[in-house]
Amino acid sequence: MPSRKKSRTIRVNYLTRAEGEAALRISMRDGELVDLRLEIFEPPRFFEAFLRGRESREAPDLTARICGICPVAYQMSTVHAFEQSYGITIDPAVRELRRLYMCGEWIESHALHIHMLAAPDYLGCDSILTMAEKNREAVERGLRIKQVGNAIVAALGGRSVHPVGACIGGFTRAPGRERLSGLRERLLRVRDDAVECARWVARFDLPVANRDIEFVSLRHPDEYPMNEGRIVSSKGVDAAAEDFEDCFEEHQVPYSNALHCKVKGRGPYFLGPLARINLNFDRLGPGAAAIARETGISWPSSNPYASIVARALEILYAVDEAVRVIDAYRPPDPPAAPFSVRAGVGRAITEAPRGSLYHAFETDDRGLIRAARIVPPTAQNQARIEADLRELAPELARHPQAAATRICEMAIRNYDPCISCSTHFLKLEIESH
Amino acid sequence: MKPRVAVFKFASCDGCQLQFLNAEDELLRLAGQVDFAYFPEARSRALEGPYDIAFVEGSVTTPADARRIIEVREESRYLITIGACATAGGIQALRNWADIEQYRRAVYPSPEFISTLSTSTPISEHVRVDFEIWGCPIDKYQLLAVTRSLLSGAQPVLPAHSVCIECKRRGNVCVVVARGEPCLGPVTRTGCGALCPSFNRGCYGCFGPANAHNMEAFARLLADQGVTGDEAMRRLRGINGYVRPWRETADALAEKK
Missing domain, CATH: 3.40.50.700 (NADH:ubiquinone oxidoreductase-like, 20kDa subunit)
Known part of the structure; x- marks a missing residue:
């Protein structure tokens, strides 16, 4: 197609790949850090405000729209919060299906981040598309893994982005055994890919930085955490998920549309696959644990850059867990528990691919939402990301602009701040005085 | 190039x-x-x-x-x-x-x-x-x-008929008739594959208005199902709530109550 002649740049001060749009501003004087701001300028969409007055039954479809990459986790935190509020008992078969649903999202989201967002950094490429020219096999392997994750979500919810099957009480339709056994075959085929993927990322030239980090995730008495458990940390937090607000606090900074979070009385904390593995290595299952030991990383790891390896290990865990669920599957009947609405408050945390996702809802006696609070993992990681960048500052001073930018981008991408935040995203401003 | x-x-x-x-x-x-x-x-x-x-x-x-x-x-x-x-x-x-x-x-x-x-x-x-x-x-x-x-230099064309027609093609049981579920299918554009009715639930309008949408008849259908006032308004004020035909119908429902 012909192009018009006129040429101009559209300048967006853009630190993408974090559930939206962000920029980084670093100011240094004589090699010393003066100011550092991770500015999230993703336009606010006010979910917590417009949820007021909506019916609780509508909520899982609405909160899913917060994130196109992890809608399943949003649906899961929402339905668990209302089930707590309404006192609904879930069929154990539904509970298992929900684990499968989360496995699907972890697989697709982690595969996306590893191959499309993070790996190009380590292979010196600007995107998966150029990476495919030299690393075709790894790219195709990544796409195969991602596809199976999408297929799991679609089996339970019709489509992989904003699936429609989840509801308070369970699912609107439970898949038949045949549907899931087809998935089982695909999962078994992709298991070797998952093992290879973990070995591949472990061979990347990962930066080494041992930091004093407080890791936070759910922990469950007998399984790797997804939808249930207590919230624990590597520095002693141990509380019921409902007591999240007693342990953590949000505060606003003038330069960001995302609220910052801290452990009360302490400081920033770290969520996501590395936190989950560090706090739940004993629940990882023999398959993933064996490969984890092979990587040469000693777990728990205080190196934030081990995140990409943790992410790959969680893919392997999720593949094995999905097969386990399918093998034991019996369709729940009915697929969703009947319930009546009542006035009250419900709170829940689930483990989104990027970390713990807290929802709290207050409803009136007609099941209309009176207040909603949603604390996404990327917002919680924000202060921790800034802390990492601050520790990097002395190193940045030694590098030219392009290299310094790349170092910062990798440090941020490492947290997999939702997709639009990760790839190309950083326009680094280092002001030197 | x-x-x-x-x-x-x-x-x-x-x-x-x-x-x-x-x-x-x-x-x-x-x-x-x-x-x-x-x-x-x-x-x-x-x-x-x-x-x-x-x-x-x-x-x-x-x-x-x-x-x-x-x-x-x-x-x-x-x-x-x-x-x-x-x-x-x-x-x-x-x-x-x-x-x-x-x-x-x-x-x-x-x-x-x-x-x-x-x-x-x-x-x-x-x-x-x-x-x-x-x-x-x-x-x-x-x-x-x-x-x-x-x-290829061709004008793109996408189907704009309603989800209802997609449901019939797929042989879905109608959730309105069989289950009494409110469903936006009659006024919503196809494109999802009639996903929600296939999952035993009513359509909630992800693909916006179909080309031939009779909003008056649709509002009557909702009313016949006992969905009126705020509840009817919320059905339309959702994912595509600001699109004109849905917006106007929802606003009218809000005024009426």
């Missing part, structure tokens, strides 16, 4: 542009046919315009974005909106009926730091749009079909 494609994000969840990356089987082939000159979600290098095709995700909700969309239009030969946010204002257009100051205060402790418009509006309220792809999210096959049409 390969045609230059750009993907822009406004207020959105990223789910629609994610459909490019979800086209696992076709992605590498597509990348052979076009140059993704600007696609921040997937590529760290951003090339300057002009662009042959600009895909725009998201709605306009800030003063800066209202200016940016005009620049995008100037840089682009074809501007295609992808998804409910860009095409109809999205779920965040629920603010259009509310007091934005209250919203700001409900979410942020220091609302003065937040720069936002009082409305969320579709791209077509700001600049000329060459083609709209509906859906929340869009369907990846529709996205690929539109891209191929543009690449």
Whole structure:
């Protein structure tokens, strides 16, 4: 197609790949850090405000729209919060299906981040598309893994982005055994890919930085955490998920549309696959644990850059867990528990691919939402990301602009701040005085 | 030279542009046919315009974005909106009926730091749009079909009939007749594959209005099902609530109660 002649740049001060749009501003004087701001300028969409007055039954479809990459986790935190509020008992078969649903999202989201967002950094490429020219096999392997994750979500919810099957009480339709056994075959085929993927990322030239980090995730008495458990940390937090607000606090900074979070009385904390593995290595299952030991990383790891390896290990865990669920599957009947609405408050945390996702809802006696609070993992990681960048500052001073930018981008991408935040995203401003 | 494609994000969840990356089987082939000159979600290098095709995700909700969309239009030969946010204002257009100051205060402790418009509006309220792809999210096959049409110089065409017709084709049992479920299928555009009725639930309107939508008859159908007043209004004021026929019907329902 012909192009018009006129040429101009559209300048967006853009630190993408974090559930939206962000920029980084670093100011240094004589090699010393003066100011550092991770500015999230993703336009606010006010979910917590417009949820007021909506019916609780509508909520899982609405909160899913917060994130196109992890809608399943949003649906899961929402339905668990209302089930707590309404006192609904879930069929154990539904509970298992929900684990499968989360496995699907972890697989697709982690595969996306590893191959499309993070790996190009380590292979010196600007995107998966150029990476495919030299690393075709790894790219195709990544796409195969991602596809199976999408297929799991679609089996339970019709489509992989904003699936429609989840509801308070369970699912609107439970898949038949045949549907899931087809998935089982695909999962078994992709298991070797998952093992290879973990070995591949472990061979990347990962930066080494041992930091004093407080890791936070759910922990469950007998399984790797997804939808249930207590919230624990590597520095002693141990509380019921409902007591999240007693342990953590949000505060606003003038330069960001995302609220910052801290452990009360302490400081920033770290969520996501590395936190989950560090706090739940004993629940990882023999398959993933064996490969984890092979990587040469000693777990728990205080190196934030081990995140990409943790992410790959969680893919392997999720593949094995999905097969386990399918093998034991019996369709729940009915697929969703009947319930009546009542006035009250419900709170829940689930483990989104990027970390713990807290929802709290207050409803009136007609099941209309009176207040909603949603604390996404990327917002919680924000202060921790800034802390990492601050520790990097002395190193940045030694590098030219392009290299310094790349170092910062990798440090941020490492947290997999939702997709639009990760790839190309950083326009680094280092002001030197 | 390969045609230059750009993907822009406004207020959105990223789910629609994610459909490019979800086209696992076709992605590498597509990348052979076009140059993704600007696609921040997937590529760290951003090339300057002009662009042959600009895909725009998201709605306009800030003063800066209202200016940016005009620049995008100037840089682009074809501007295609992808998804409910860009095409109809999205779920965040629920603010259009509310007091934005209250919203700001409900979410942020220091609302003065937040720069936002009082409305969320579709791209077509700001600049000329060459083609709209509906859906929340869009369907990846529709996205690929539109891209191929543009690449071959043909006018893209997508079906605009109702979800009801899709249900009949699939042999779905009608959730309205059999289960008494309220369903937006009669007035909603096809594109999802009649997903919700296949999952035993009513359609909630992800793909916006069908070409032939009889809103009056639809409001009567809801009323016959006992869905009136606020409840009926909420059904329409959802993912695509700000699109004219649904907006007007919902506003009328709100006035009536």
